[in-house]
Amino acid sequence: MKNKIFIMMLVVIIGALAACGTKDDSASNSGSSTDTIEGKTVLKVGTSADYAPFEYVDAAKGEEIIGFDIDLIKLVGEKIGVEMQVQDMDFNSLVPALQAGKVDVVISGMTPNSEREKVVDFSDKYNETEQVIIVKKDSGIKKEADLAGKKVGVQTASIQENLGNEIAKKIDVTVEGRTRIPEIIQDMMSKRLDAGILEGGVAKGYLKTNDQLVAFPVEEQPEDFKAIAVPKGSDLKDKMNKALKELAEEGKIQELEEKWLEKVE
Structure with missing residues (x-):
């Protein structure tokens, strides 16, 4: 009788432990990169700060990264309710950094192309140039x-x-x-x-x-527009697009263009 009771208790304990393990595994596996980003109040923004007037450092004024893109992404952050922390890296490292989760967003005068679009998503365009x-x-x-x-x-x-x-x-x-x-x-x-x-x-x-x-x-101008890059499948794309649309309607993007950008004469 004691043996039967012991075996029954052992089965119950093993079952409970297995259920806990399954629950933990499920919890750890259910969170996508999108869920992780949604829970953040600060987003890491990758840029290559050698691209004045879009993103650069004015050494005469300090070490802060400034420019059209930087002002824009901060306004986007205000719209979606997060702080944007900008960090500098080489341009050819930006997409890999986004893929690896080292940054949450990339804004760096980047033009979508077929190769990039295979591994990251892009917002609607926010600027065109020659x-x-x-x-x-x-x-x-x-x-x-x-x-x-x-x-x-x-x-x-x-x-x-x-x-x-x-x-x-x-x-x-x-x-x-x-x-x-x-x-x-x-x-x-x-x-x-x-x-x-x-x-x-x-x-x-x-x-x-x-x-x-x-x-x-250049004689044959390619279609060249800039967009914000986000992780593949992230709902940040929709949030970025909504913010960009609102900023355009409010005239904020035009204000930034007048502040930072001029065409070659």
């Missing part, structure tokens, strides 16, 4: 055809790199990648590069501060 070729005034380069036999710098993993490769199919030009935009300008000034492909708004900043530089538009 692409330009920037050169030294004494280079003799005034149009794309003049790039034949030259070295052109582009930021690695950017739309400008893709654009440079397309130009190279038509013209005998060598396309060289750089991690940061300032490296392209520095290498042009030291004659390690003959030209660079930049976004118009970014080029404008360098033209203002360096009278040795000029720029002209």
Whole structure:
């Protein structure tokens, strides 16, 4: 009789332990990346702070990352009720960081493309721009055809790199990648590069501060617009889109464009 009671109690205990284990496993497995992000009051924002006027550091004023994108993502944060903490990293590390959960959001003048869209989701567009070729005034380069036999710098993993490769199919030009935009300008000034492909708004900043530089538009302009990247399947996409729509309707995005952005003349 005692043995039967002992066995029955043992079965009950084992069953209870198994149920607890199942419950714990279920709880740990049910939370998706979306659920985790929804529970946060602070979101980590990845950017590459070498892309003035969108995201950069003005060393004369301090170490804070500033720019159009930074102001915009903070306004988005206010709309969705979270604090945005911005951190700097290399541009080609942004999407992998988002995939790995090291950041929750990416805003960095990023253009959606088929490769990126396979692994992350993008918000609606918030800005459109043109692409330009920037050169030294004494280079003799005034149009794309003049790039034949030259070295052109582009930021690695950017739309400008893709654009440079397309130009190279038509013209005998060598396309060289750089991690940061300032490296392209520095290498042009030291004659390690003959030209660079930049976004118009970014080029404008360098033209203002360096009278040795000029720029002209790329002949075949690709569709180039910027969007915010979020984890694949995250409902942050809908939240970002709602916030961007409201900011546009309120005229806030236009205010930021007037504050930060100008086209190359």
